[in-house]
Amino acid sequence: MGMTITEKILAAHADKSFVEAGEIVDARIDLAMANDITAPLSLEEFEKVGARTVFDPEKVVFVLDHFTPNKDILSAENCKKIREFSKKHNIVNFFEGGQCGIEHALLPEKGLVVAGDLVIGADSHTCTYGALGAFSTGVGSTDLTYGMVTGRIWLKVPDSIKFHCHGKWPKWITGKELVLYIIGMIGVDGALYSAMEYTGEAIAALSMDSRFSIANMAIEAGGKNGIFHVDDKTKAYMKEHAARPYKAYESDTDASYRDVFEIDVAKIGFSVACPSLPSNVKDAGELGKIDIDQVVIGSCTNGRLEDLEMAASILKGKKVAKYTRCIIIPATPAIYGEAMRRGYFQTFLDAGCIISPPTCGPCLGGHMGILAKGERAVATTNRNFIGRMGHPESEVYLAGPAVAAATAIKGKIARPEEVI
């Protein structure tokens, strides 16, 4: 029997020639990452076990992106602990301040992940790097400590679900609309414990930025990882960003899948996930009466250049609606700089948007845009759970960048055609 890409990567890292779904493997990791809210617990465990060194100071990554620039004293203390640990253990990839961006946009951009890698991160959206043809998954702080010390992790080999996507992409529709559509179709536990593998001409037609946002939301369907085939676009991206050699795996034609879905991307429309589950998906066209207090365009899902470009093209020459706030959060310093050079910042400022430094900020209700009781937001982020962006009685609608920008202009949930 053949293997899927996911199975092949896991087999290679467990020094086995064959693995199959359900089997537990003890695998080598290429990278272990934690952020300012998960690293502190990991470092406490590191002390407790009496470890003296990390397995490889080049392969342990800390990104201080969630509550930074430090939102309060506790966050500052946490960052200080991680900084001191990094100094002591000569951690090469320690990111803070002006070097720091949202982890899942930053790591690929810095070339720290390439195709064929096995990456663990103490953050559930670590699944983002699957867009590069790597196996990457989120773990808790304890598993991360184990990985940081030993360079290994135990994993259950997931079964795979294939999403074969065909058809022509309509204007404004991106990977985000596709992934919301899929979660709406299979539910928030529709891919529980499974790998979500994406194939087909419609996937080949997508930019890397859109592929990252699809892989990012595997966890919102309960998935263990999202995975993409390596093609010319992946290779070009790695050539631009990474110096390390990569390994491209292909799924065998006789690999086994738990399920196969055929999706025509011409039919998905402007998917919006309504409160308070990412699977509660409707078309933006059905939601035009809902008043919106805040729009957030950013996060590890949609804070990349393509997203800002799309938002800028809609906001150009327009104004954000009175009584609506629009917060733009470029995901990394490089994206920030490029958006500025391309003139998007002027467009956003002229429209009345707020431009935030790269941070997770409001995405997890941390800071930089918290919602009051009863307020509603449209966000290009990935979660709309109860209270995710502030008060337990506030609400979040998840959308792609085009719907978010159009909503900012109209002050109600809108499709781009309605404002252009």
Place this chain on the structure above:
Amino acid sequence: MILQGKIWKFGDNIDTDIIIPAKYLAHTDPKVLGEHCMEPLAPDFPKKVKAGDIIVSGTNFGCGSSREHAPIAITALGIPLVIAKTFARIFYRNAFNKGLALLEADIYDLVHDGDEIDVDVATGIIRCGGNEVKAKPIPPFMVELINEGGLINYLKKKLEG
């Protein structure tokens, strides 16, 4: 291990932002995390729950983030066990790593809030209101890990050995 306690019912898809909202994640003190457990859904829960009580939930318990603060908040209240139809995968690992036992069983519709429940964690036999249900066995690899005293103890032994 036999556990006896009162049931607290929570529905489907109880996510980690409910178990412990992100605004408390700068804390690592279990006591503080426990004080805010389930706050968005049931603000009184930490005050009313008693050590030894057991959570019963529907599908996909613990979905969302990888925050280990979630199982820490639950155990900080003295809750030793969560029984749910299914669990989200990262939470599943984290719970065992943090000494919170989980059993997969479909008892949500058989029980009420406040019912007494009696669970043999080793065999997975759950008794409640005259019903006896057998939970899905804990994967052998997990049992091994529990017997080693959890992942951190396992690692500690490895480093000392």
